[in-house]
Amino acid sequence: MSGQLPLDLALAPRFGEQDFLESPCNAQALALVRLWPDWPRHMLLLTGPSGSGKSHLGAIWAARAGARIFDGRDLDAGGPPALAGEKALLLENAELAPEKELFHLLNVLMESGAALMLTAARAPDFWGLKTPDLLSRLRRMPQAEIAAPDEAFLQTILVKLFDDRQIRVDAATIAYLAARIERSLATCGALVSALDREALARGRAVTRAFAGEFLRGNPQFGCGADDDDSD
Template sequence: MEPWVAQLPLALRAPPDQTLDGYVQPPPGLCPQLQALAAGESGSVYLHGGKATGKSHLLLATCMQAQAQGRRVAYLSLRGLRGRLRDASGGLDGAALVALDDIEVIAGERSDEVALFDLHNRLRDAGCSLLYAAADAPDALGLSLPDLRSRLAHCMRWTLPVLDDDGRAELLRRRAAARGLDLEAAALDWLLRRVNRDLGSLTALFDRLDRASLAAQRRLTVPFLRQVLGGQGGDRADV
C-alpha cells in the first residue's frame, strides 16, 4: 500500500467523537444515507461545503462505521497529490467503500481528472461504494473534463452548512463529553469567543486539553484554559 493511502484501522486513529452521531446539525436525511452506505448500500455520495463544515469528519466517520461492520475501506485526501493521483490511487482497488476528500485540489489538472474519472468507473464497476467531498458542487469546481463533471454530478449530492453559534456550543460540549472532560459553563462561553468553526481545529484542541487536564488533574475552568492555551485573547482565534 502506498504511504499516502490511509486505510482503516491501521493508519487512522480516530478520536472518540469521530462518528456520524457526533456530527452536529446535519441536513435531514444525510446521516441515515451515510449509515446505509457504510452498511453496504451501493451508491455514490458527494458532499460539498466551505471550510469548517465537517466534510472530513463525515468521510472518516462513514469509513469507520463501515470498517466496524467488517467492510474493507479506504480514505484518501487529494491534498498534496496534484499531478500524482493515478499513482496515489493504485491502492484503492478491492475496497468496499472508498472516501476521496478535497476533490477541488485536482481541478484543472487534466491528468488527475482523467485518473479520477477512470478510478470512479473502475470502482463502480467493481461494486465499490464511493464517498466524495469537495469545497463546492461539481459544476463550480473548475473541472476541465466534462465526463468527470457528469459522473460527479450524478452522485447523490449534499450541501453542508457552517455551524451557527448554537451548533458550535453543542459541538464543544460533545467534544468535551466524548473525552470525559468536565467543561464548566463559563469555560464553554470563553472558548466560544475564541475558537473558530473548523472541526479539525476543535478536534486538535480537545486532544490538547484532554492531555493537559489529565496531566494536571484539573477541570476545564477559565483560568486553566488561559494557562493551557497561553492566555490567548481576542475573538474566534485559532487555537
C-alpha cells in the first residue's frame, strides 16, 4: 500500500482544568492556581520552560477569575491605561514586555487592587532588567515554578498526545521515546506531530523500530536511539 499524503492539521489545545495532567513537576503551581481567590496580594508569577503548561494553568486561572489574557509582547505605551479597568489580568510572556510599560502596568494594577498572574520562562533575575524598582517588585511577588518533567510524566504526556490523534502506540514504544527525547512538553508535542506525519506519509505504524529509525534521522528531538530495531 502506497503512503498517504499527510495533512498537517494542528490540533487545538484543550485548556480546561479537566485536561490538565498533574505531576510532581507542576503540583505546586496547580495547587496555587486552585487556591484562588485566596492569593497573597492577589498576584502570582508563574515560571517554567516553553511548553511546560504555563498557558494551560494561566487559562485555568483566567476562567476562575474572569481574567483578560494579554501578551507581554503586545504591551505598548497605551497598554497600561487601557488595562487599568481590568479586575483580573493574565499577562503571558511577561519577560518580553517593555520594561517601562510593564512597570507602569504593575503600578496601575496594584493601585486598583486588581488580580494579576504573570507567566515567564524564567525568574525575573534572568530577564536582564535595567529598572531596579521593577526587579524588586517582581521579586516580591508570590512565585511558583513548573520544573522539567521526569521520564514517567513524559510517558503520560506522550500517551495523551498520541490518543488525541487516535494513534495506538504500545507501552514499550512510549517508554523507548520518553527515555531518548529532551525532557520538555514542547518536544513531546513536536515529536508526536512529526511521527504522525511521517508514519502516515510512509504508510507505517508507530512502532519501536519506526520510532528508533525516526529519532536517528531527527536528532533535534534529543539523543538518537542506538539499538538496531527492525519491524
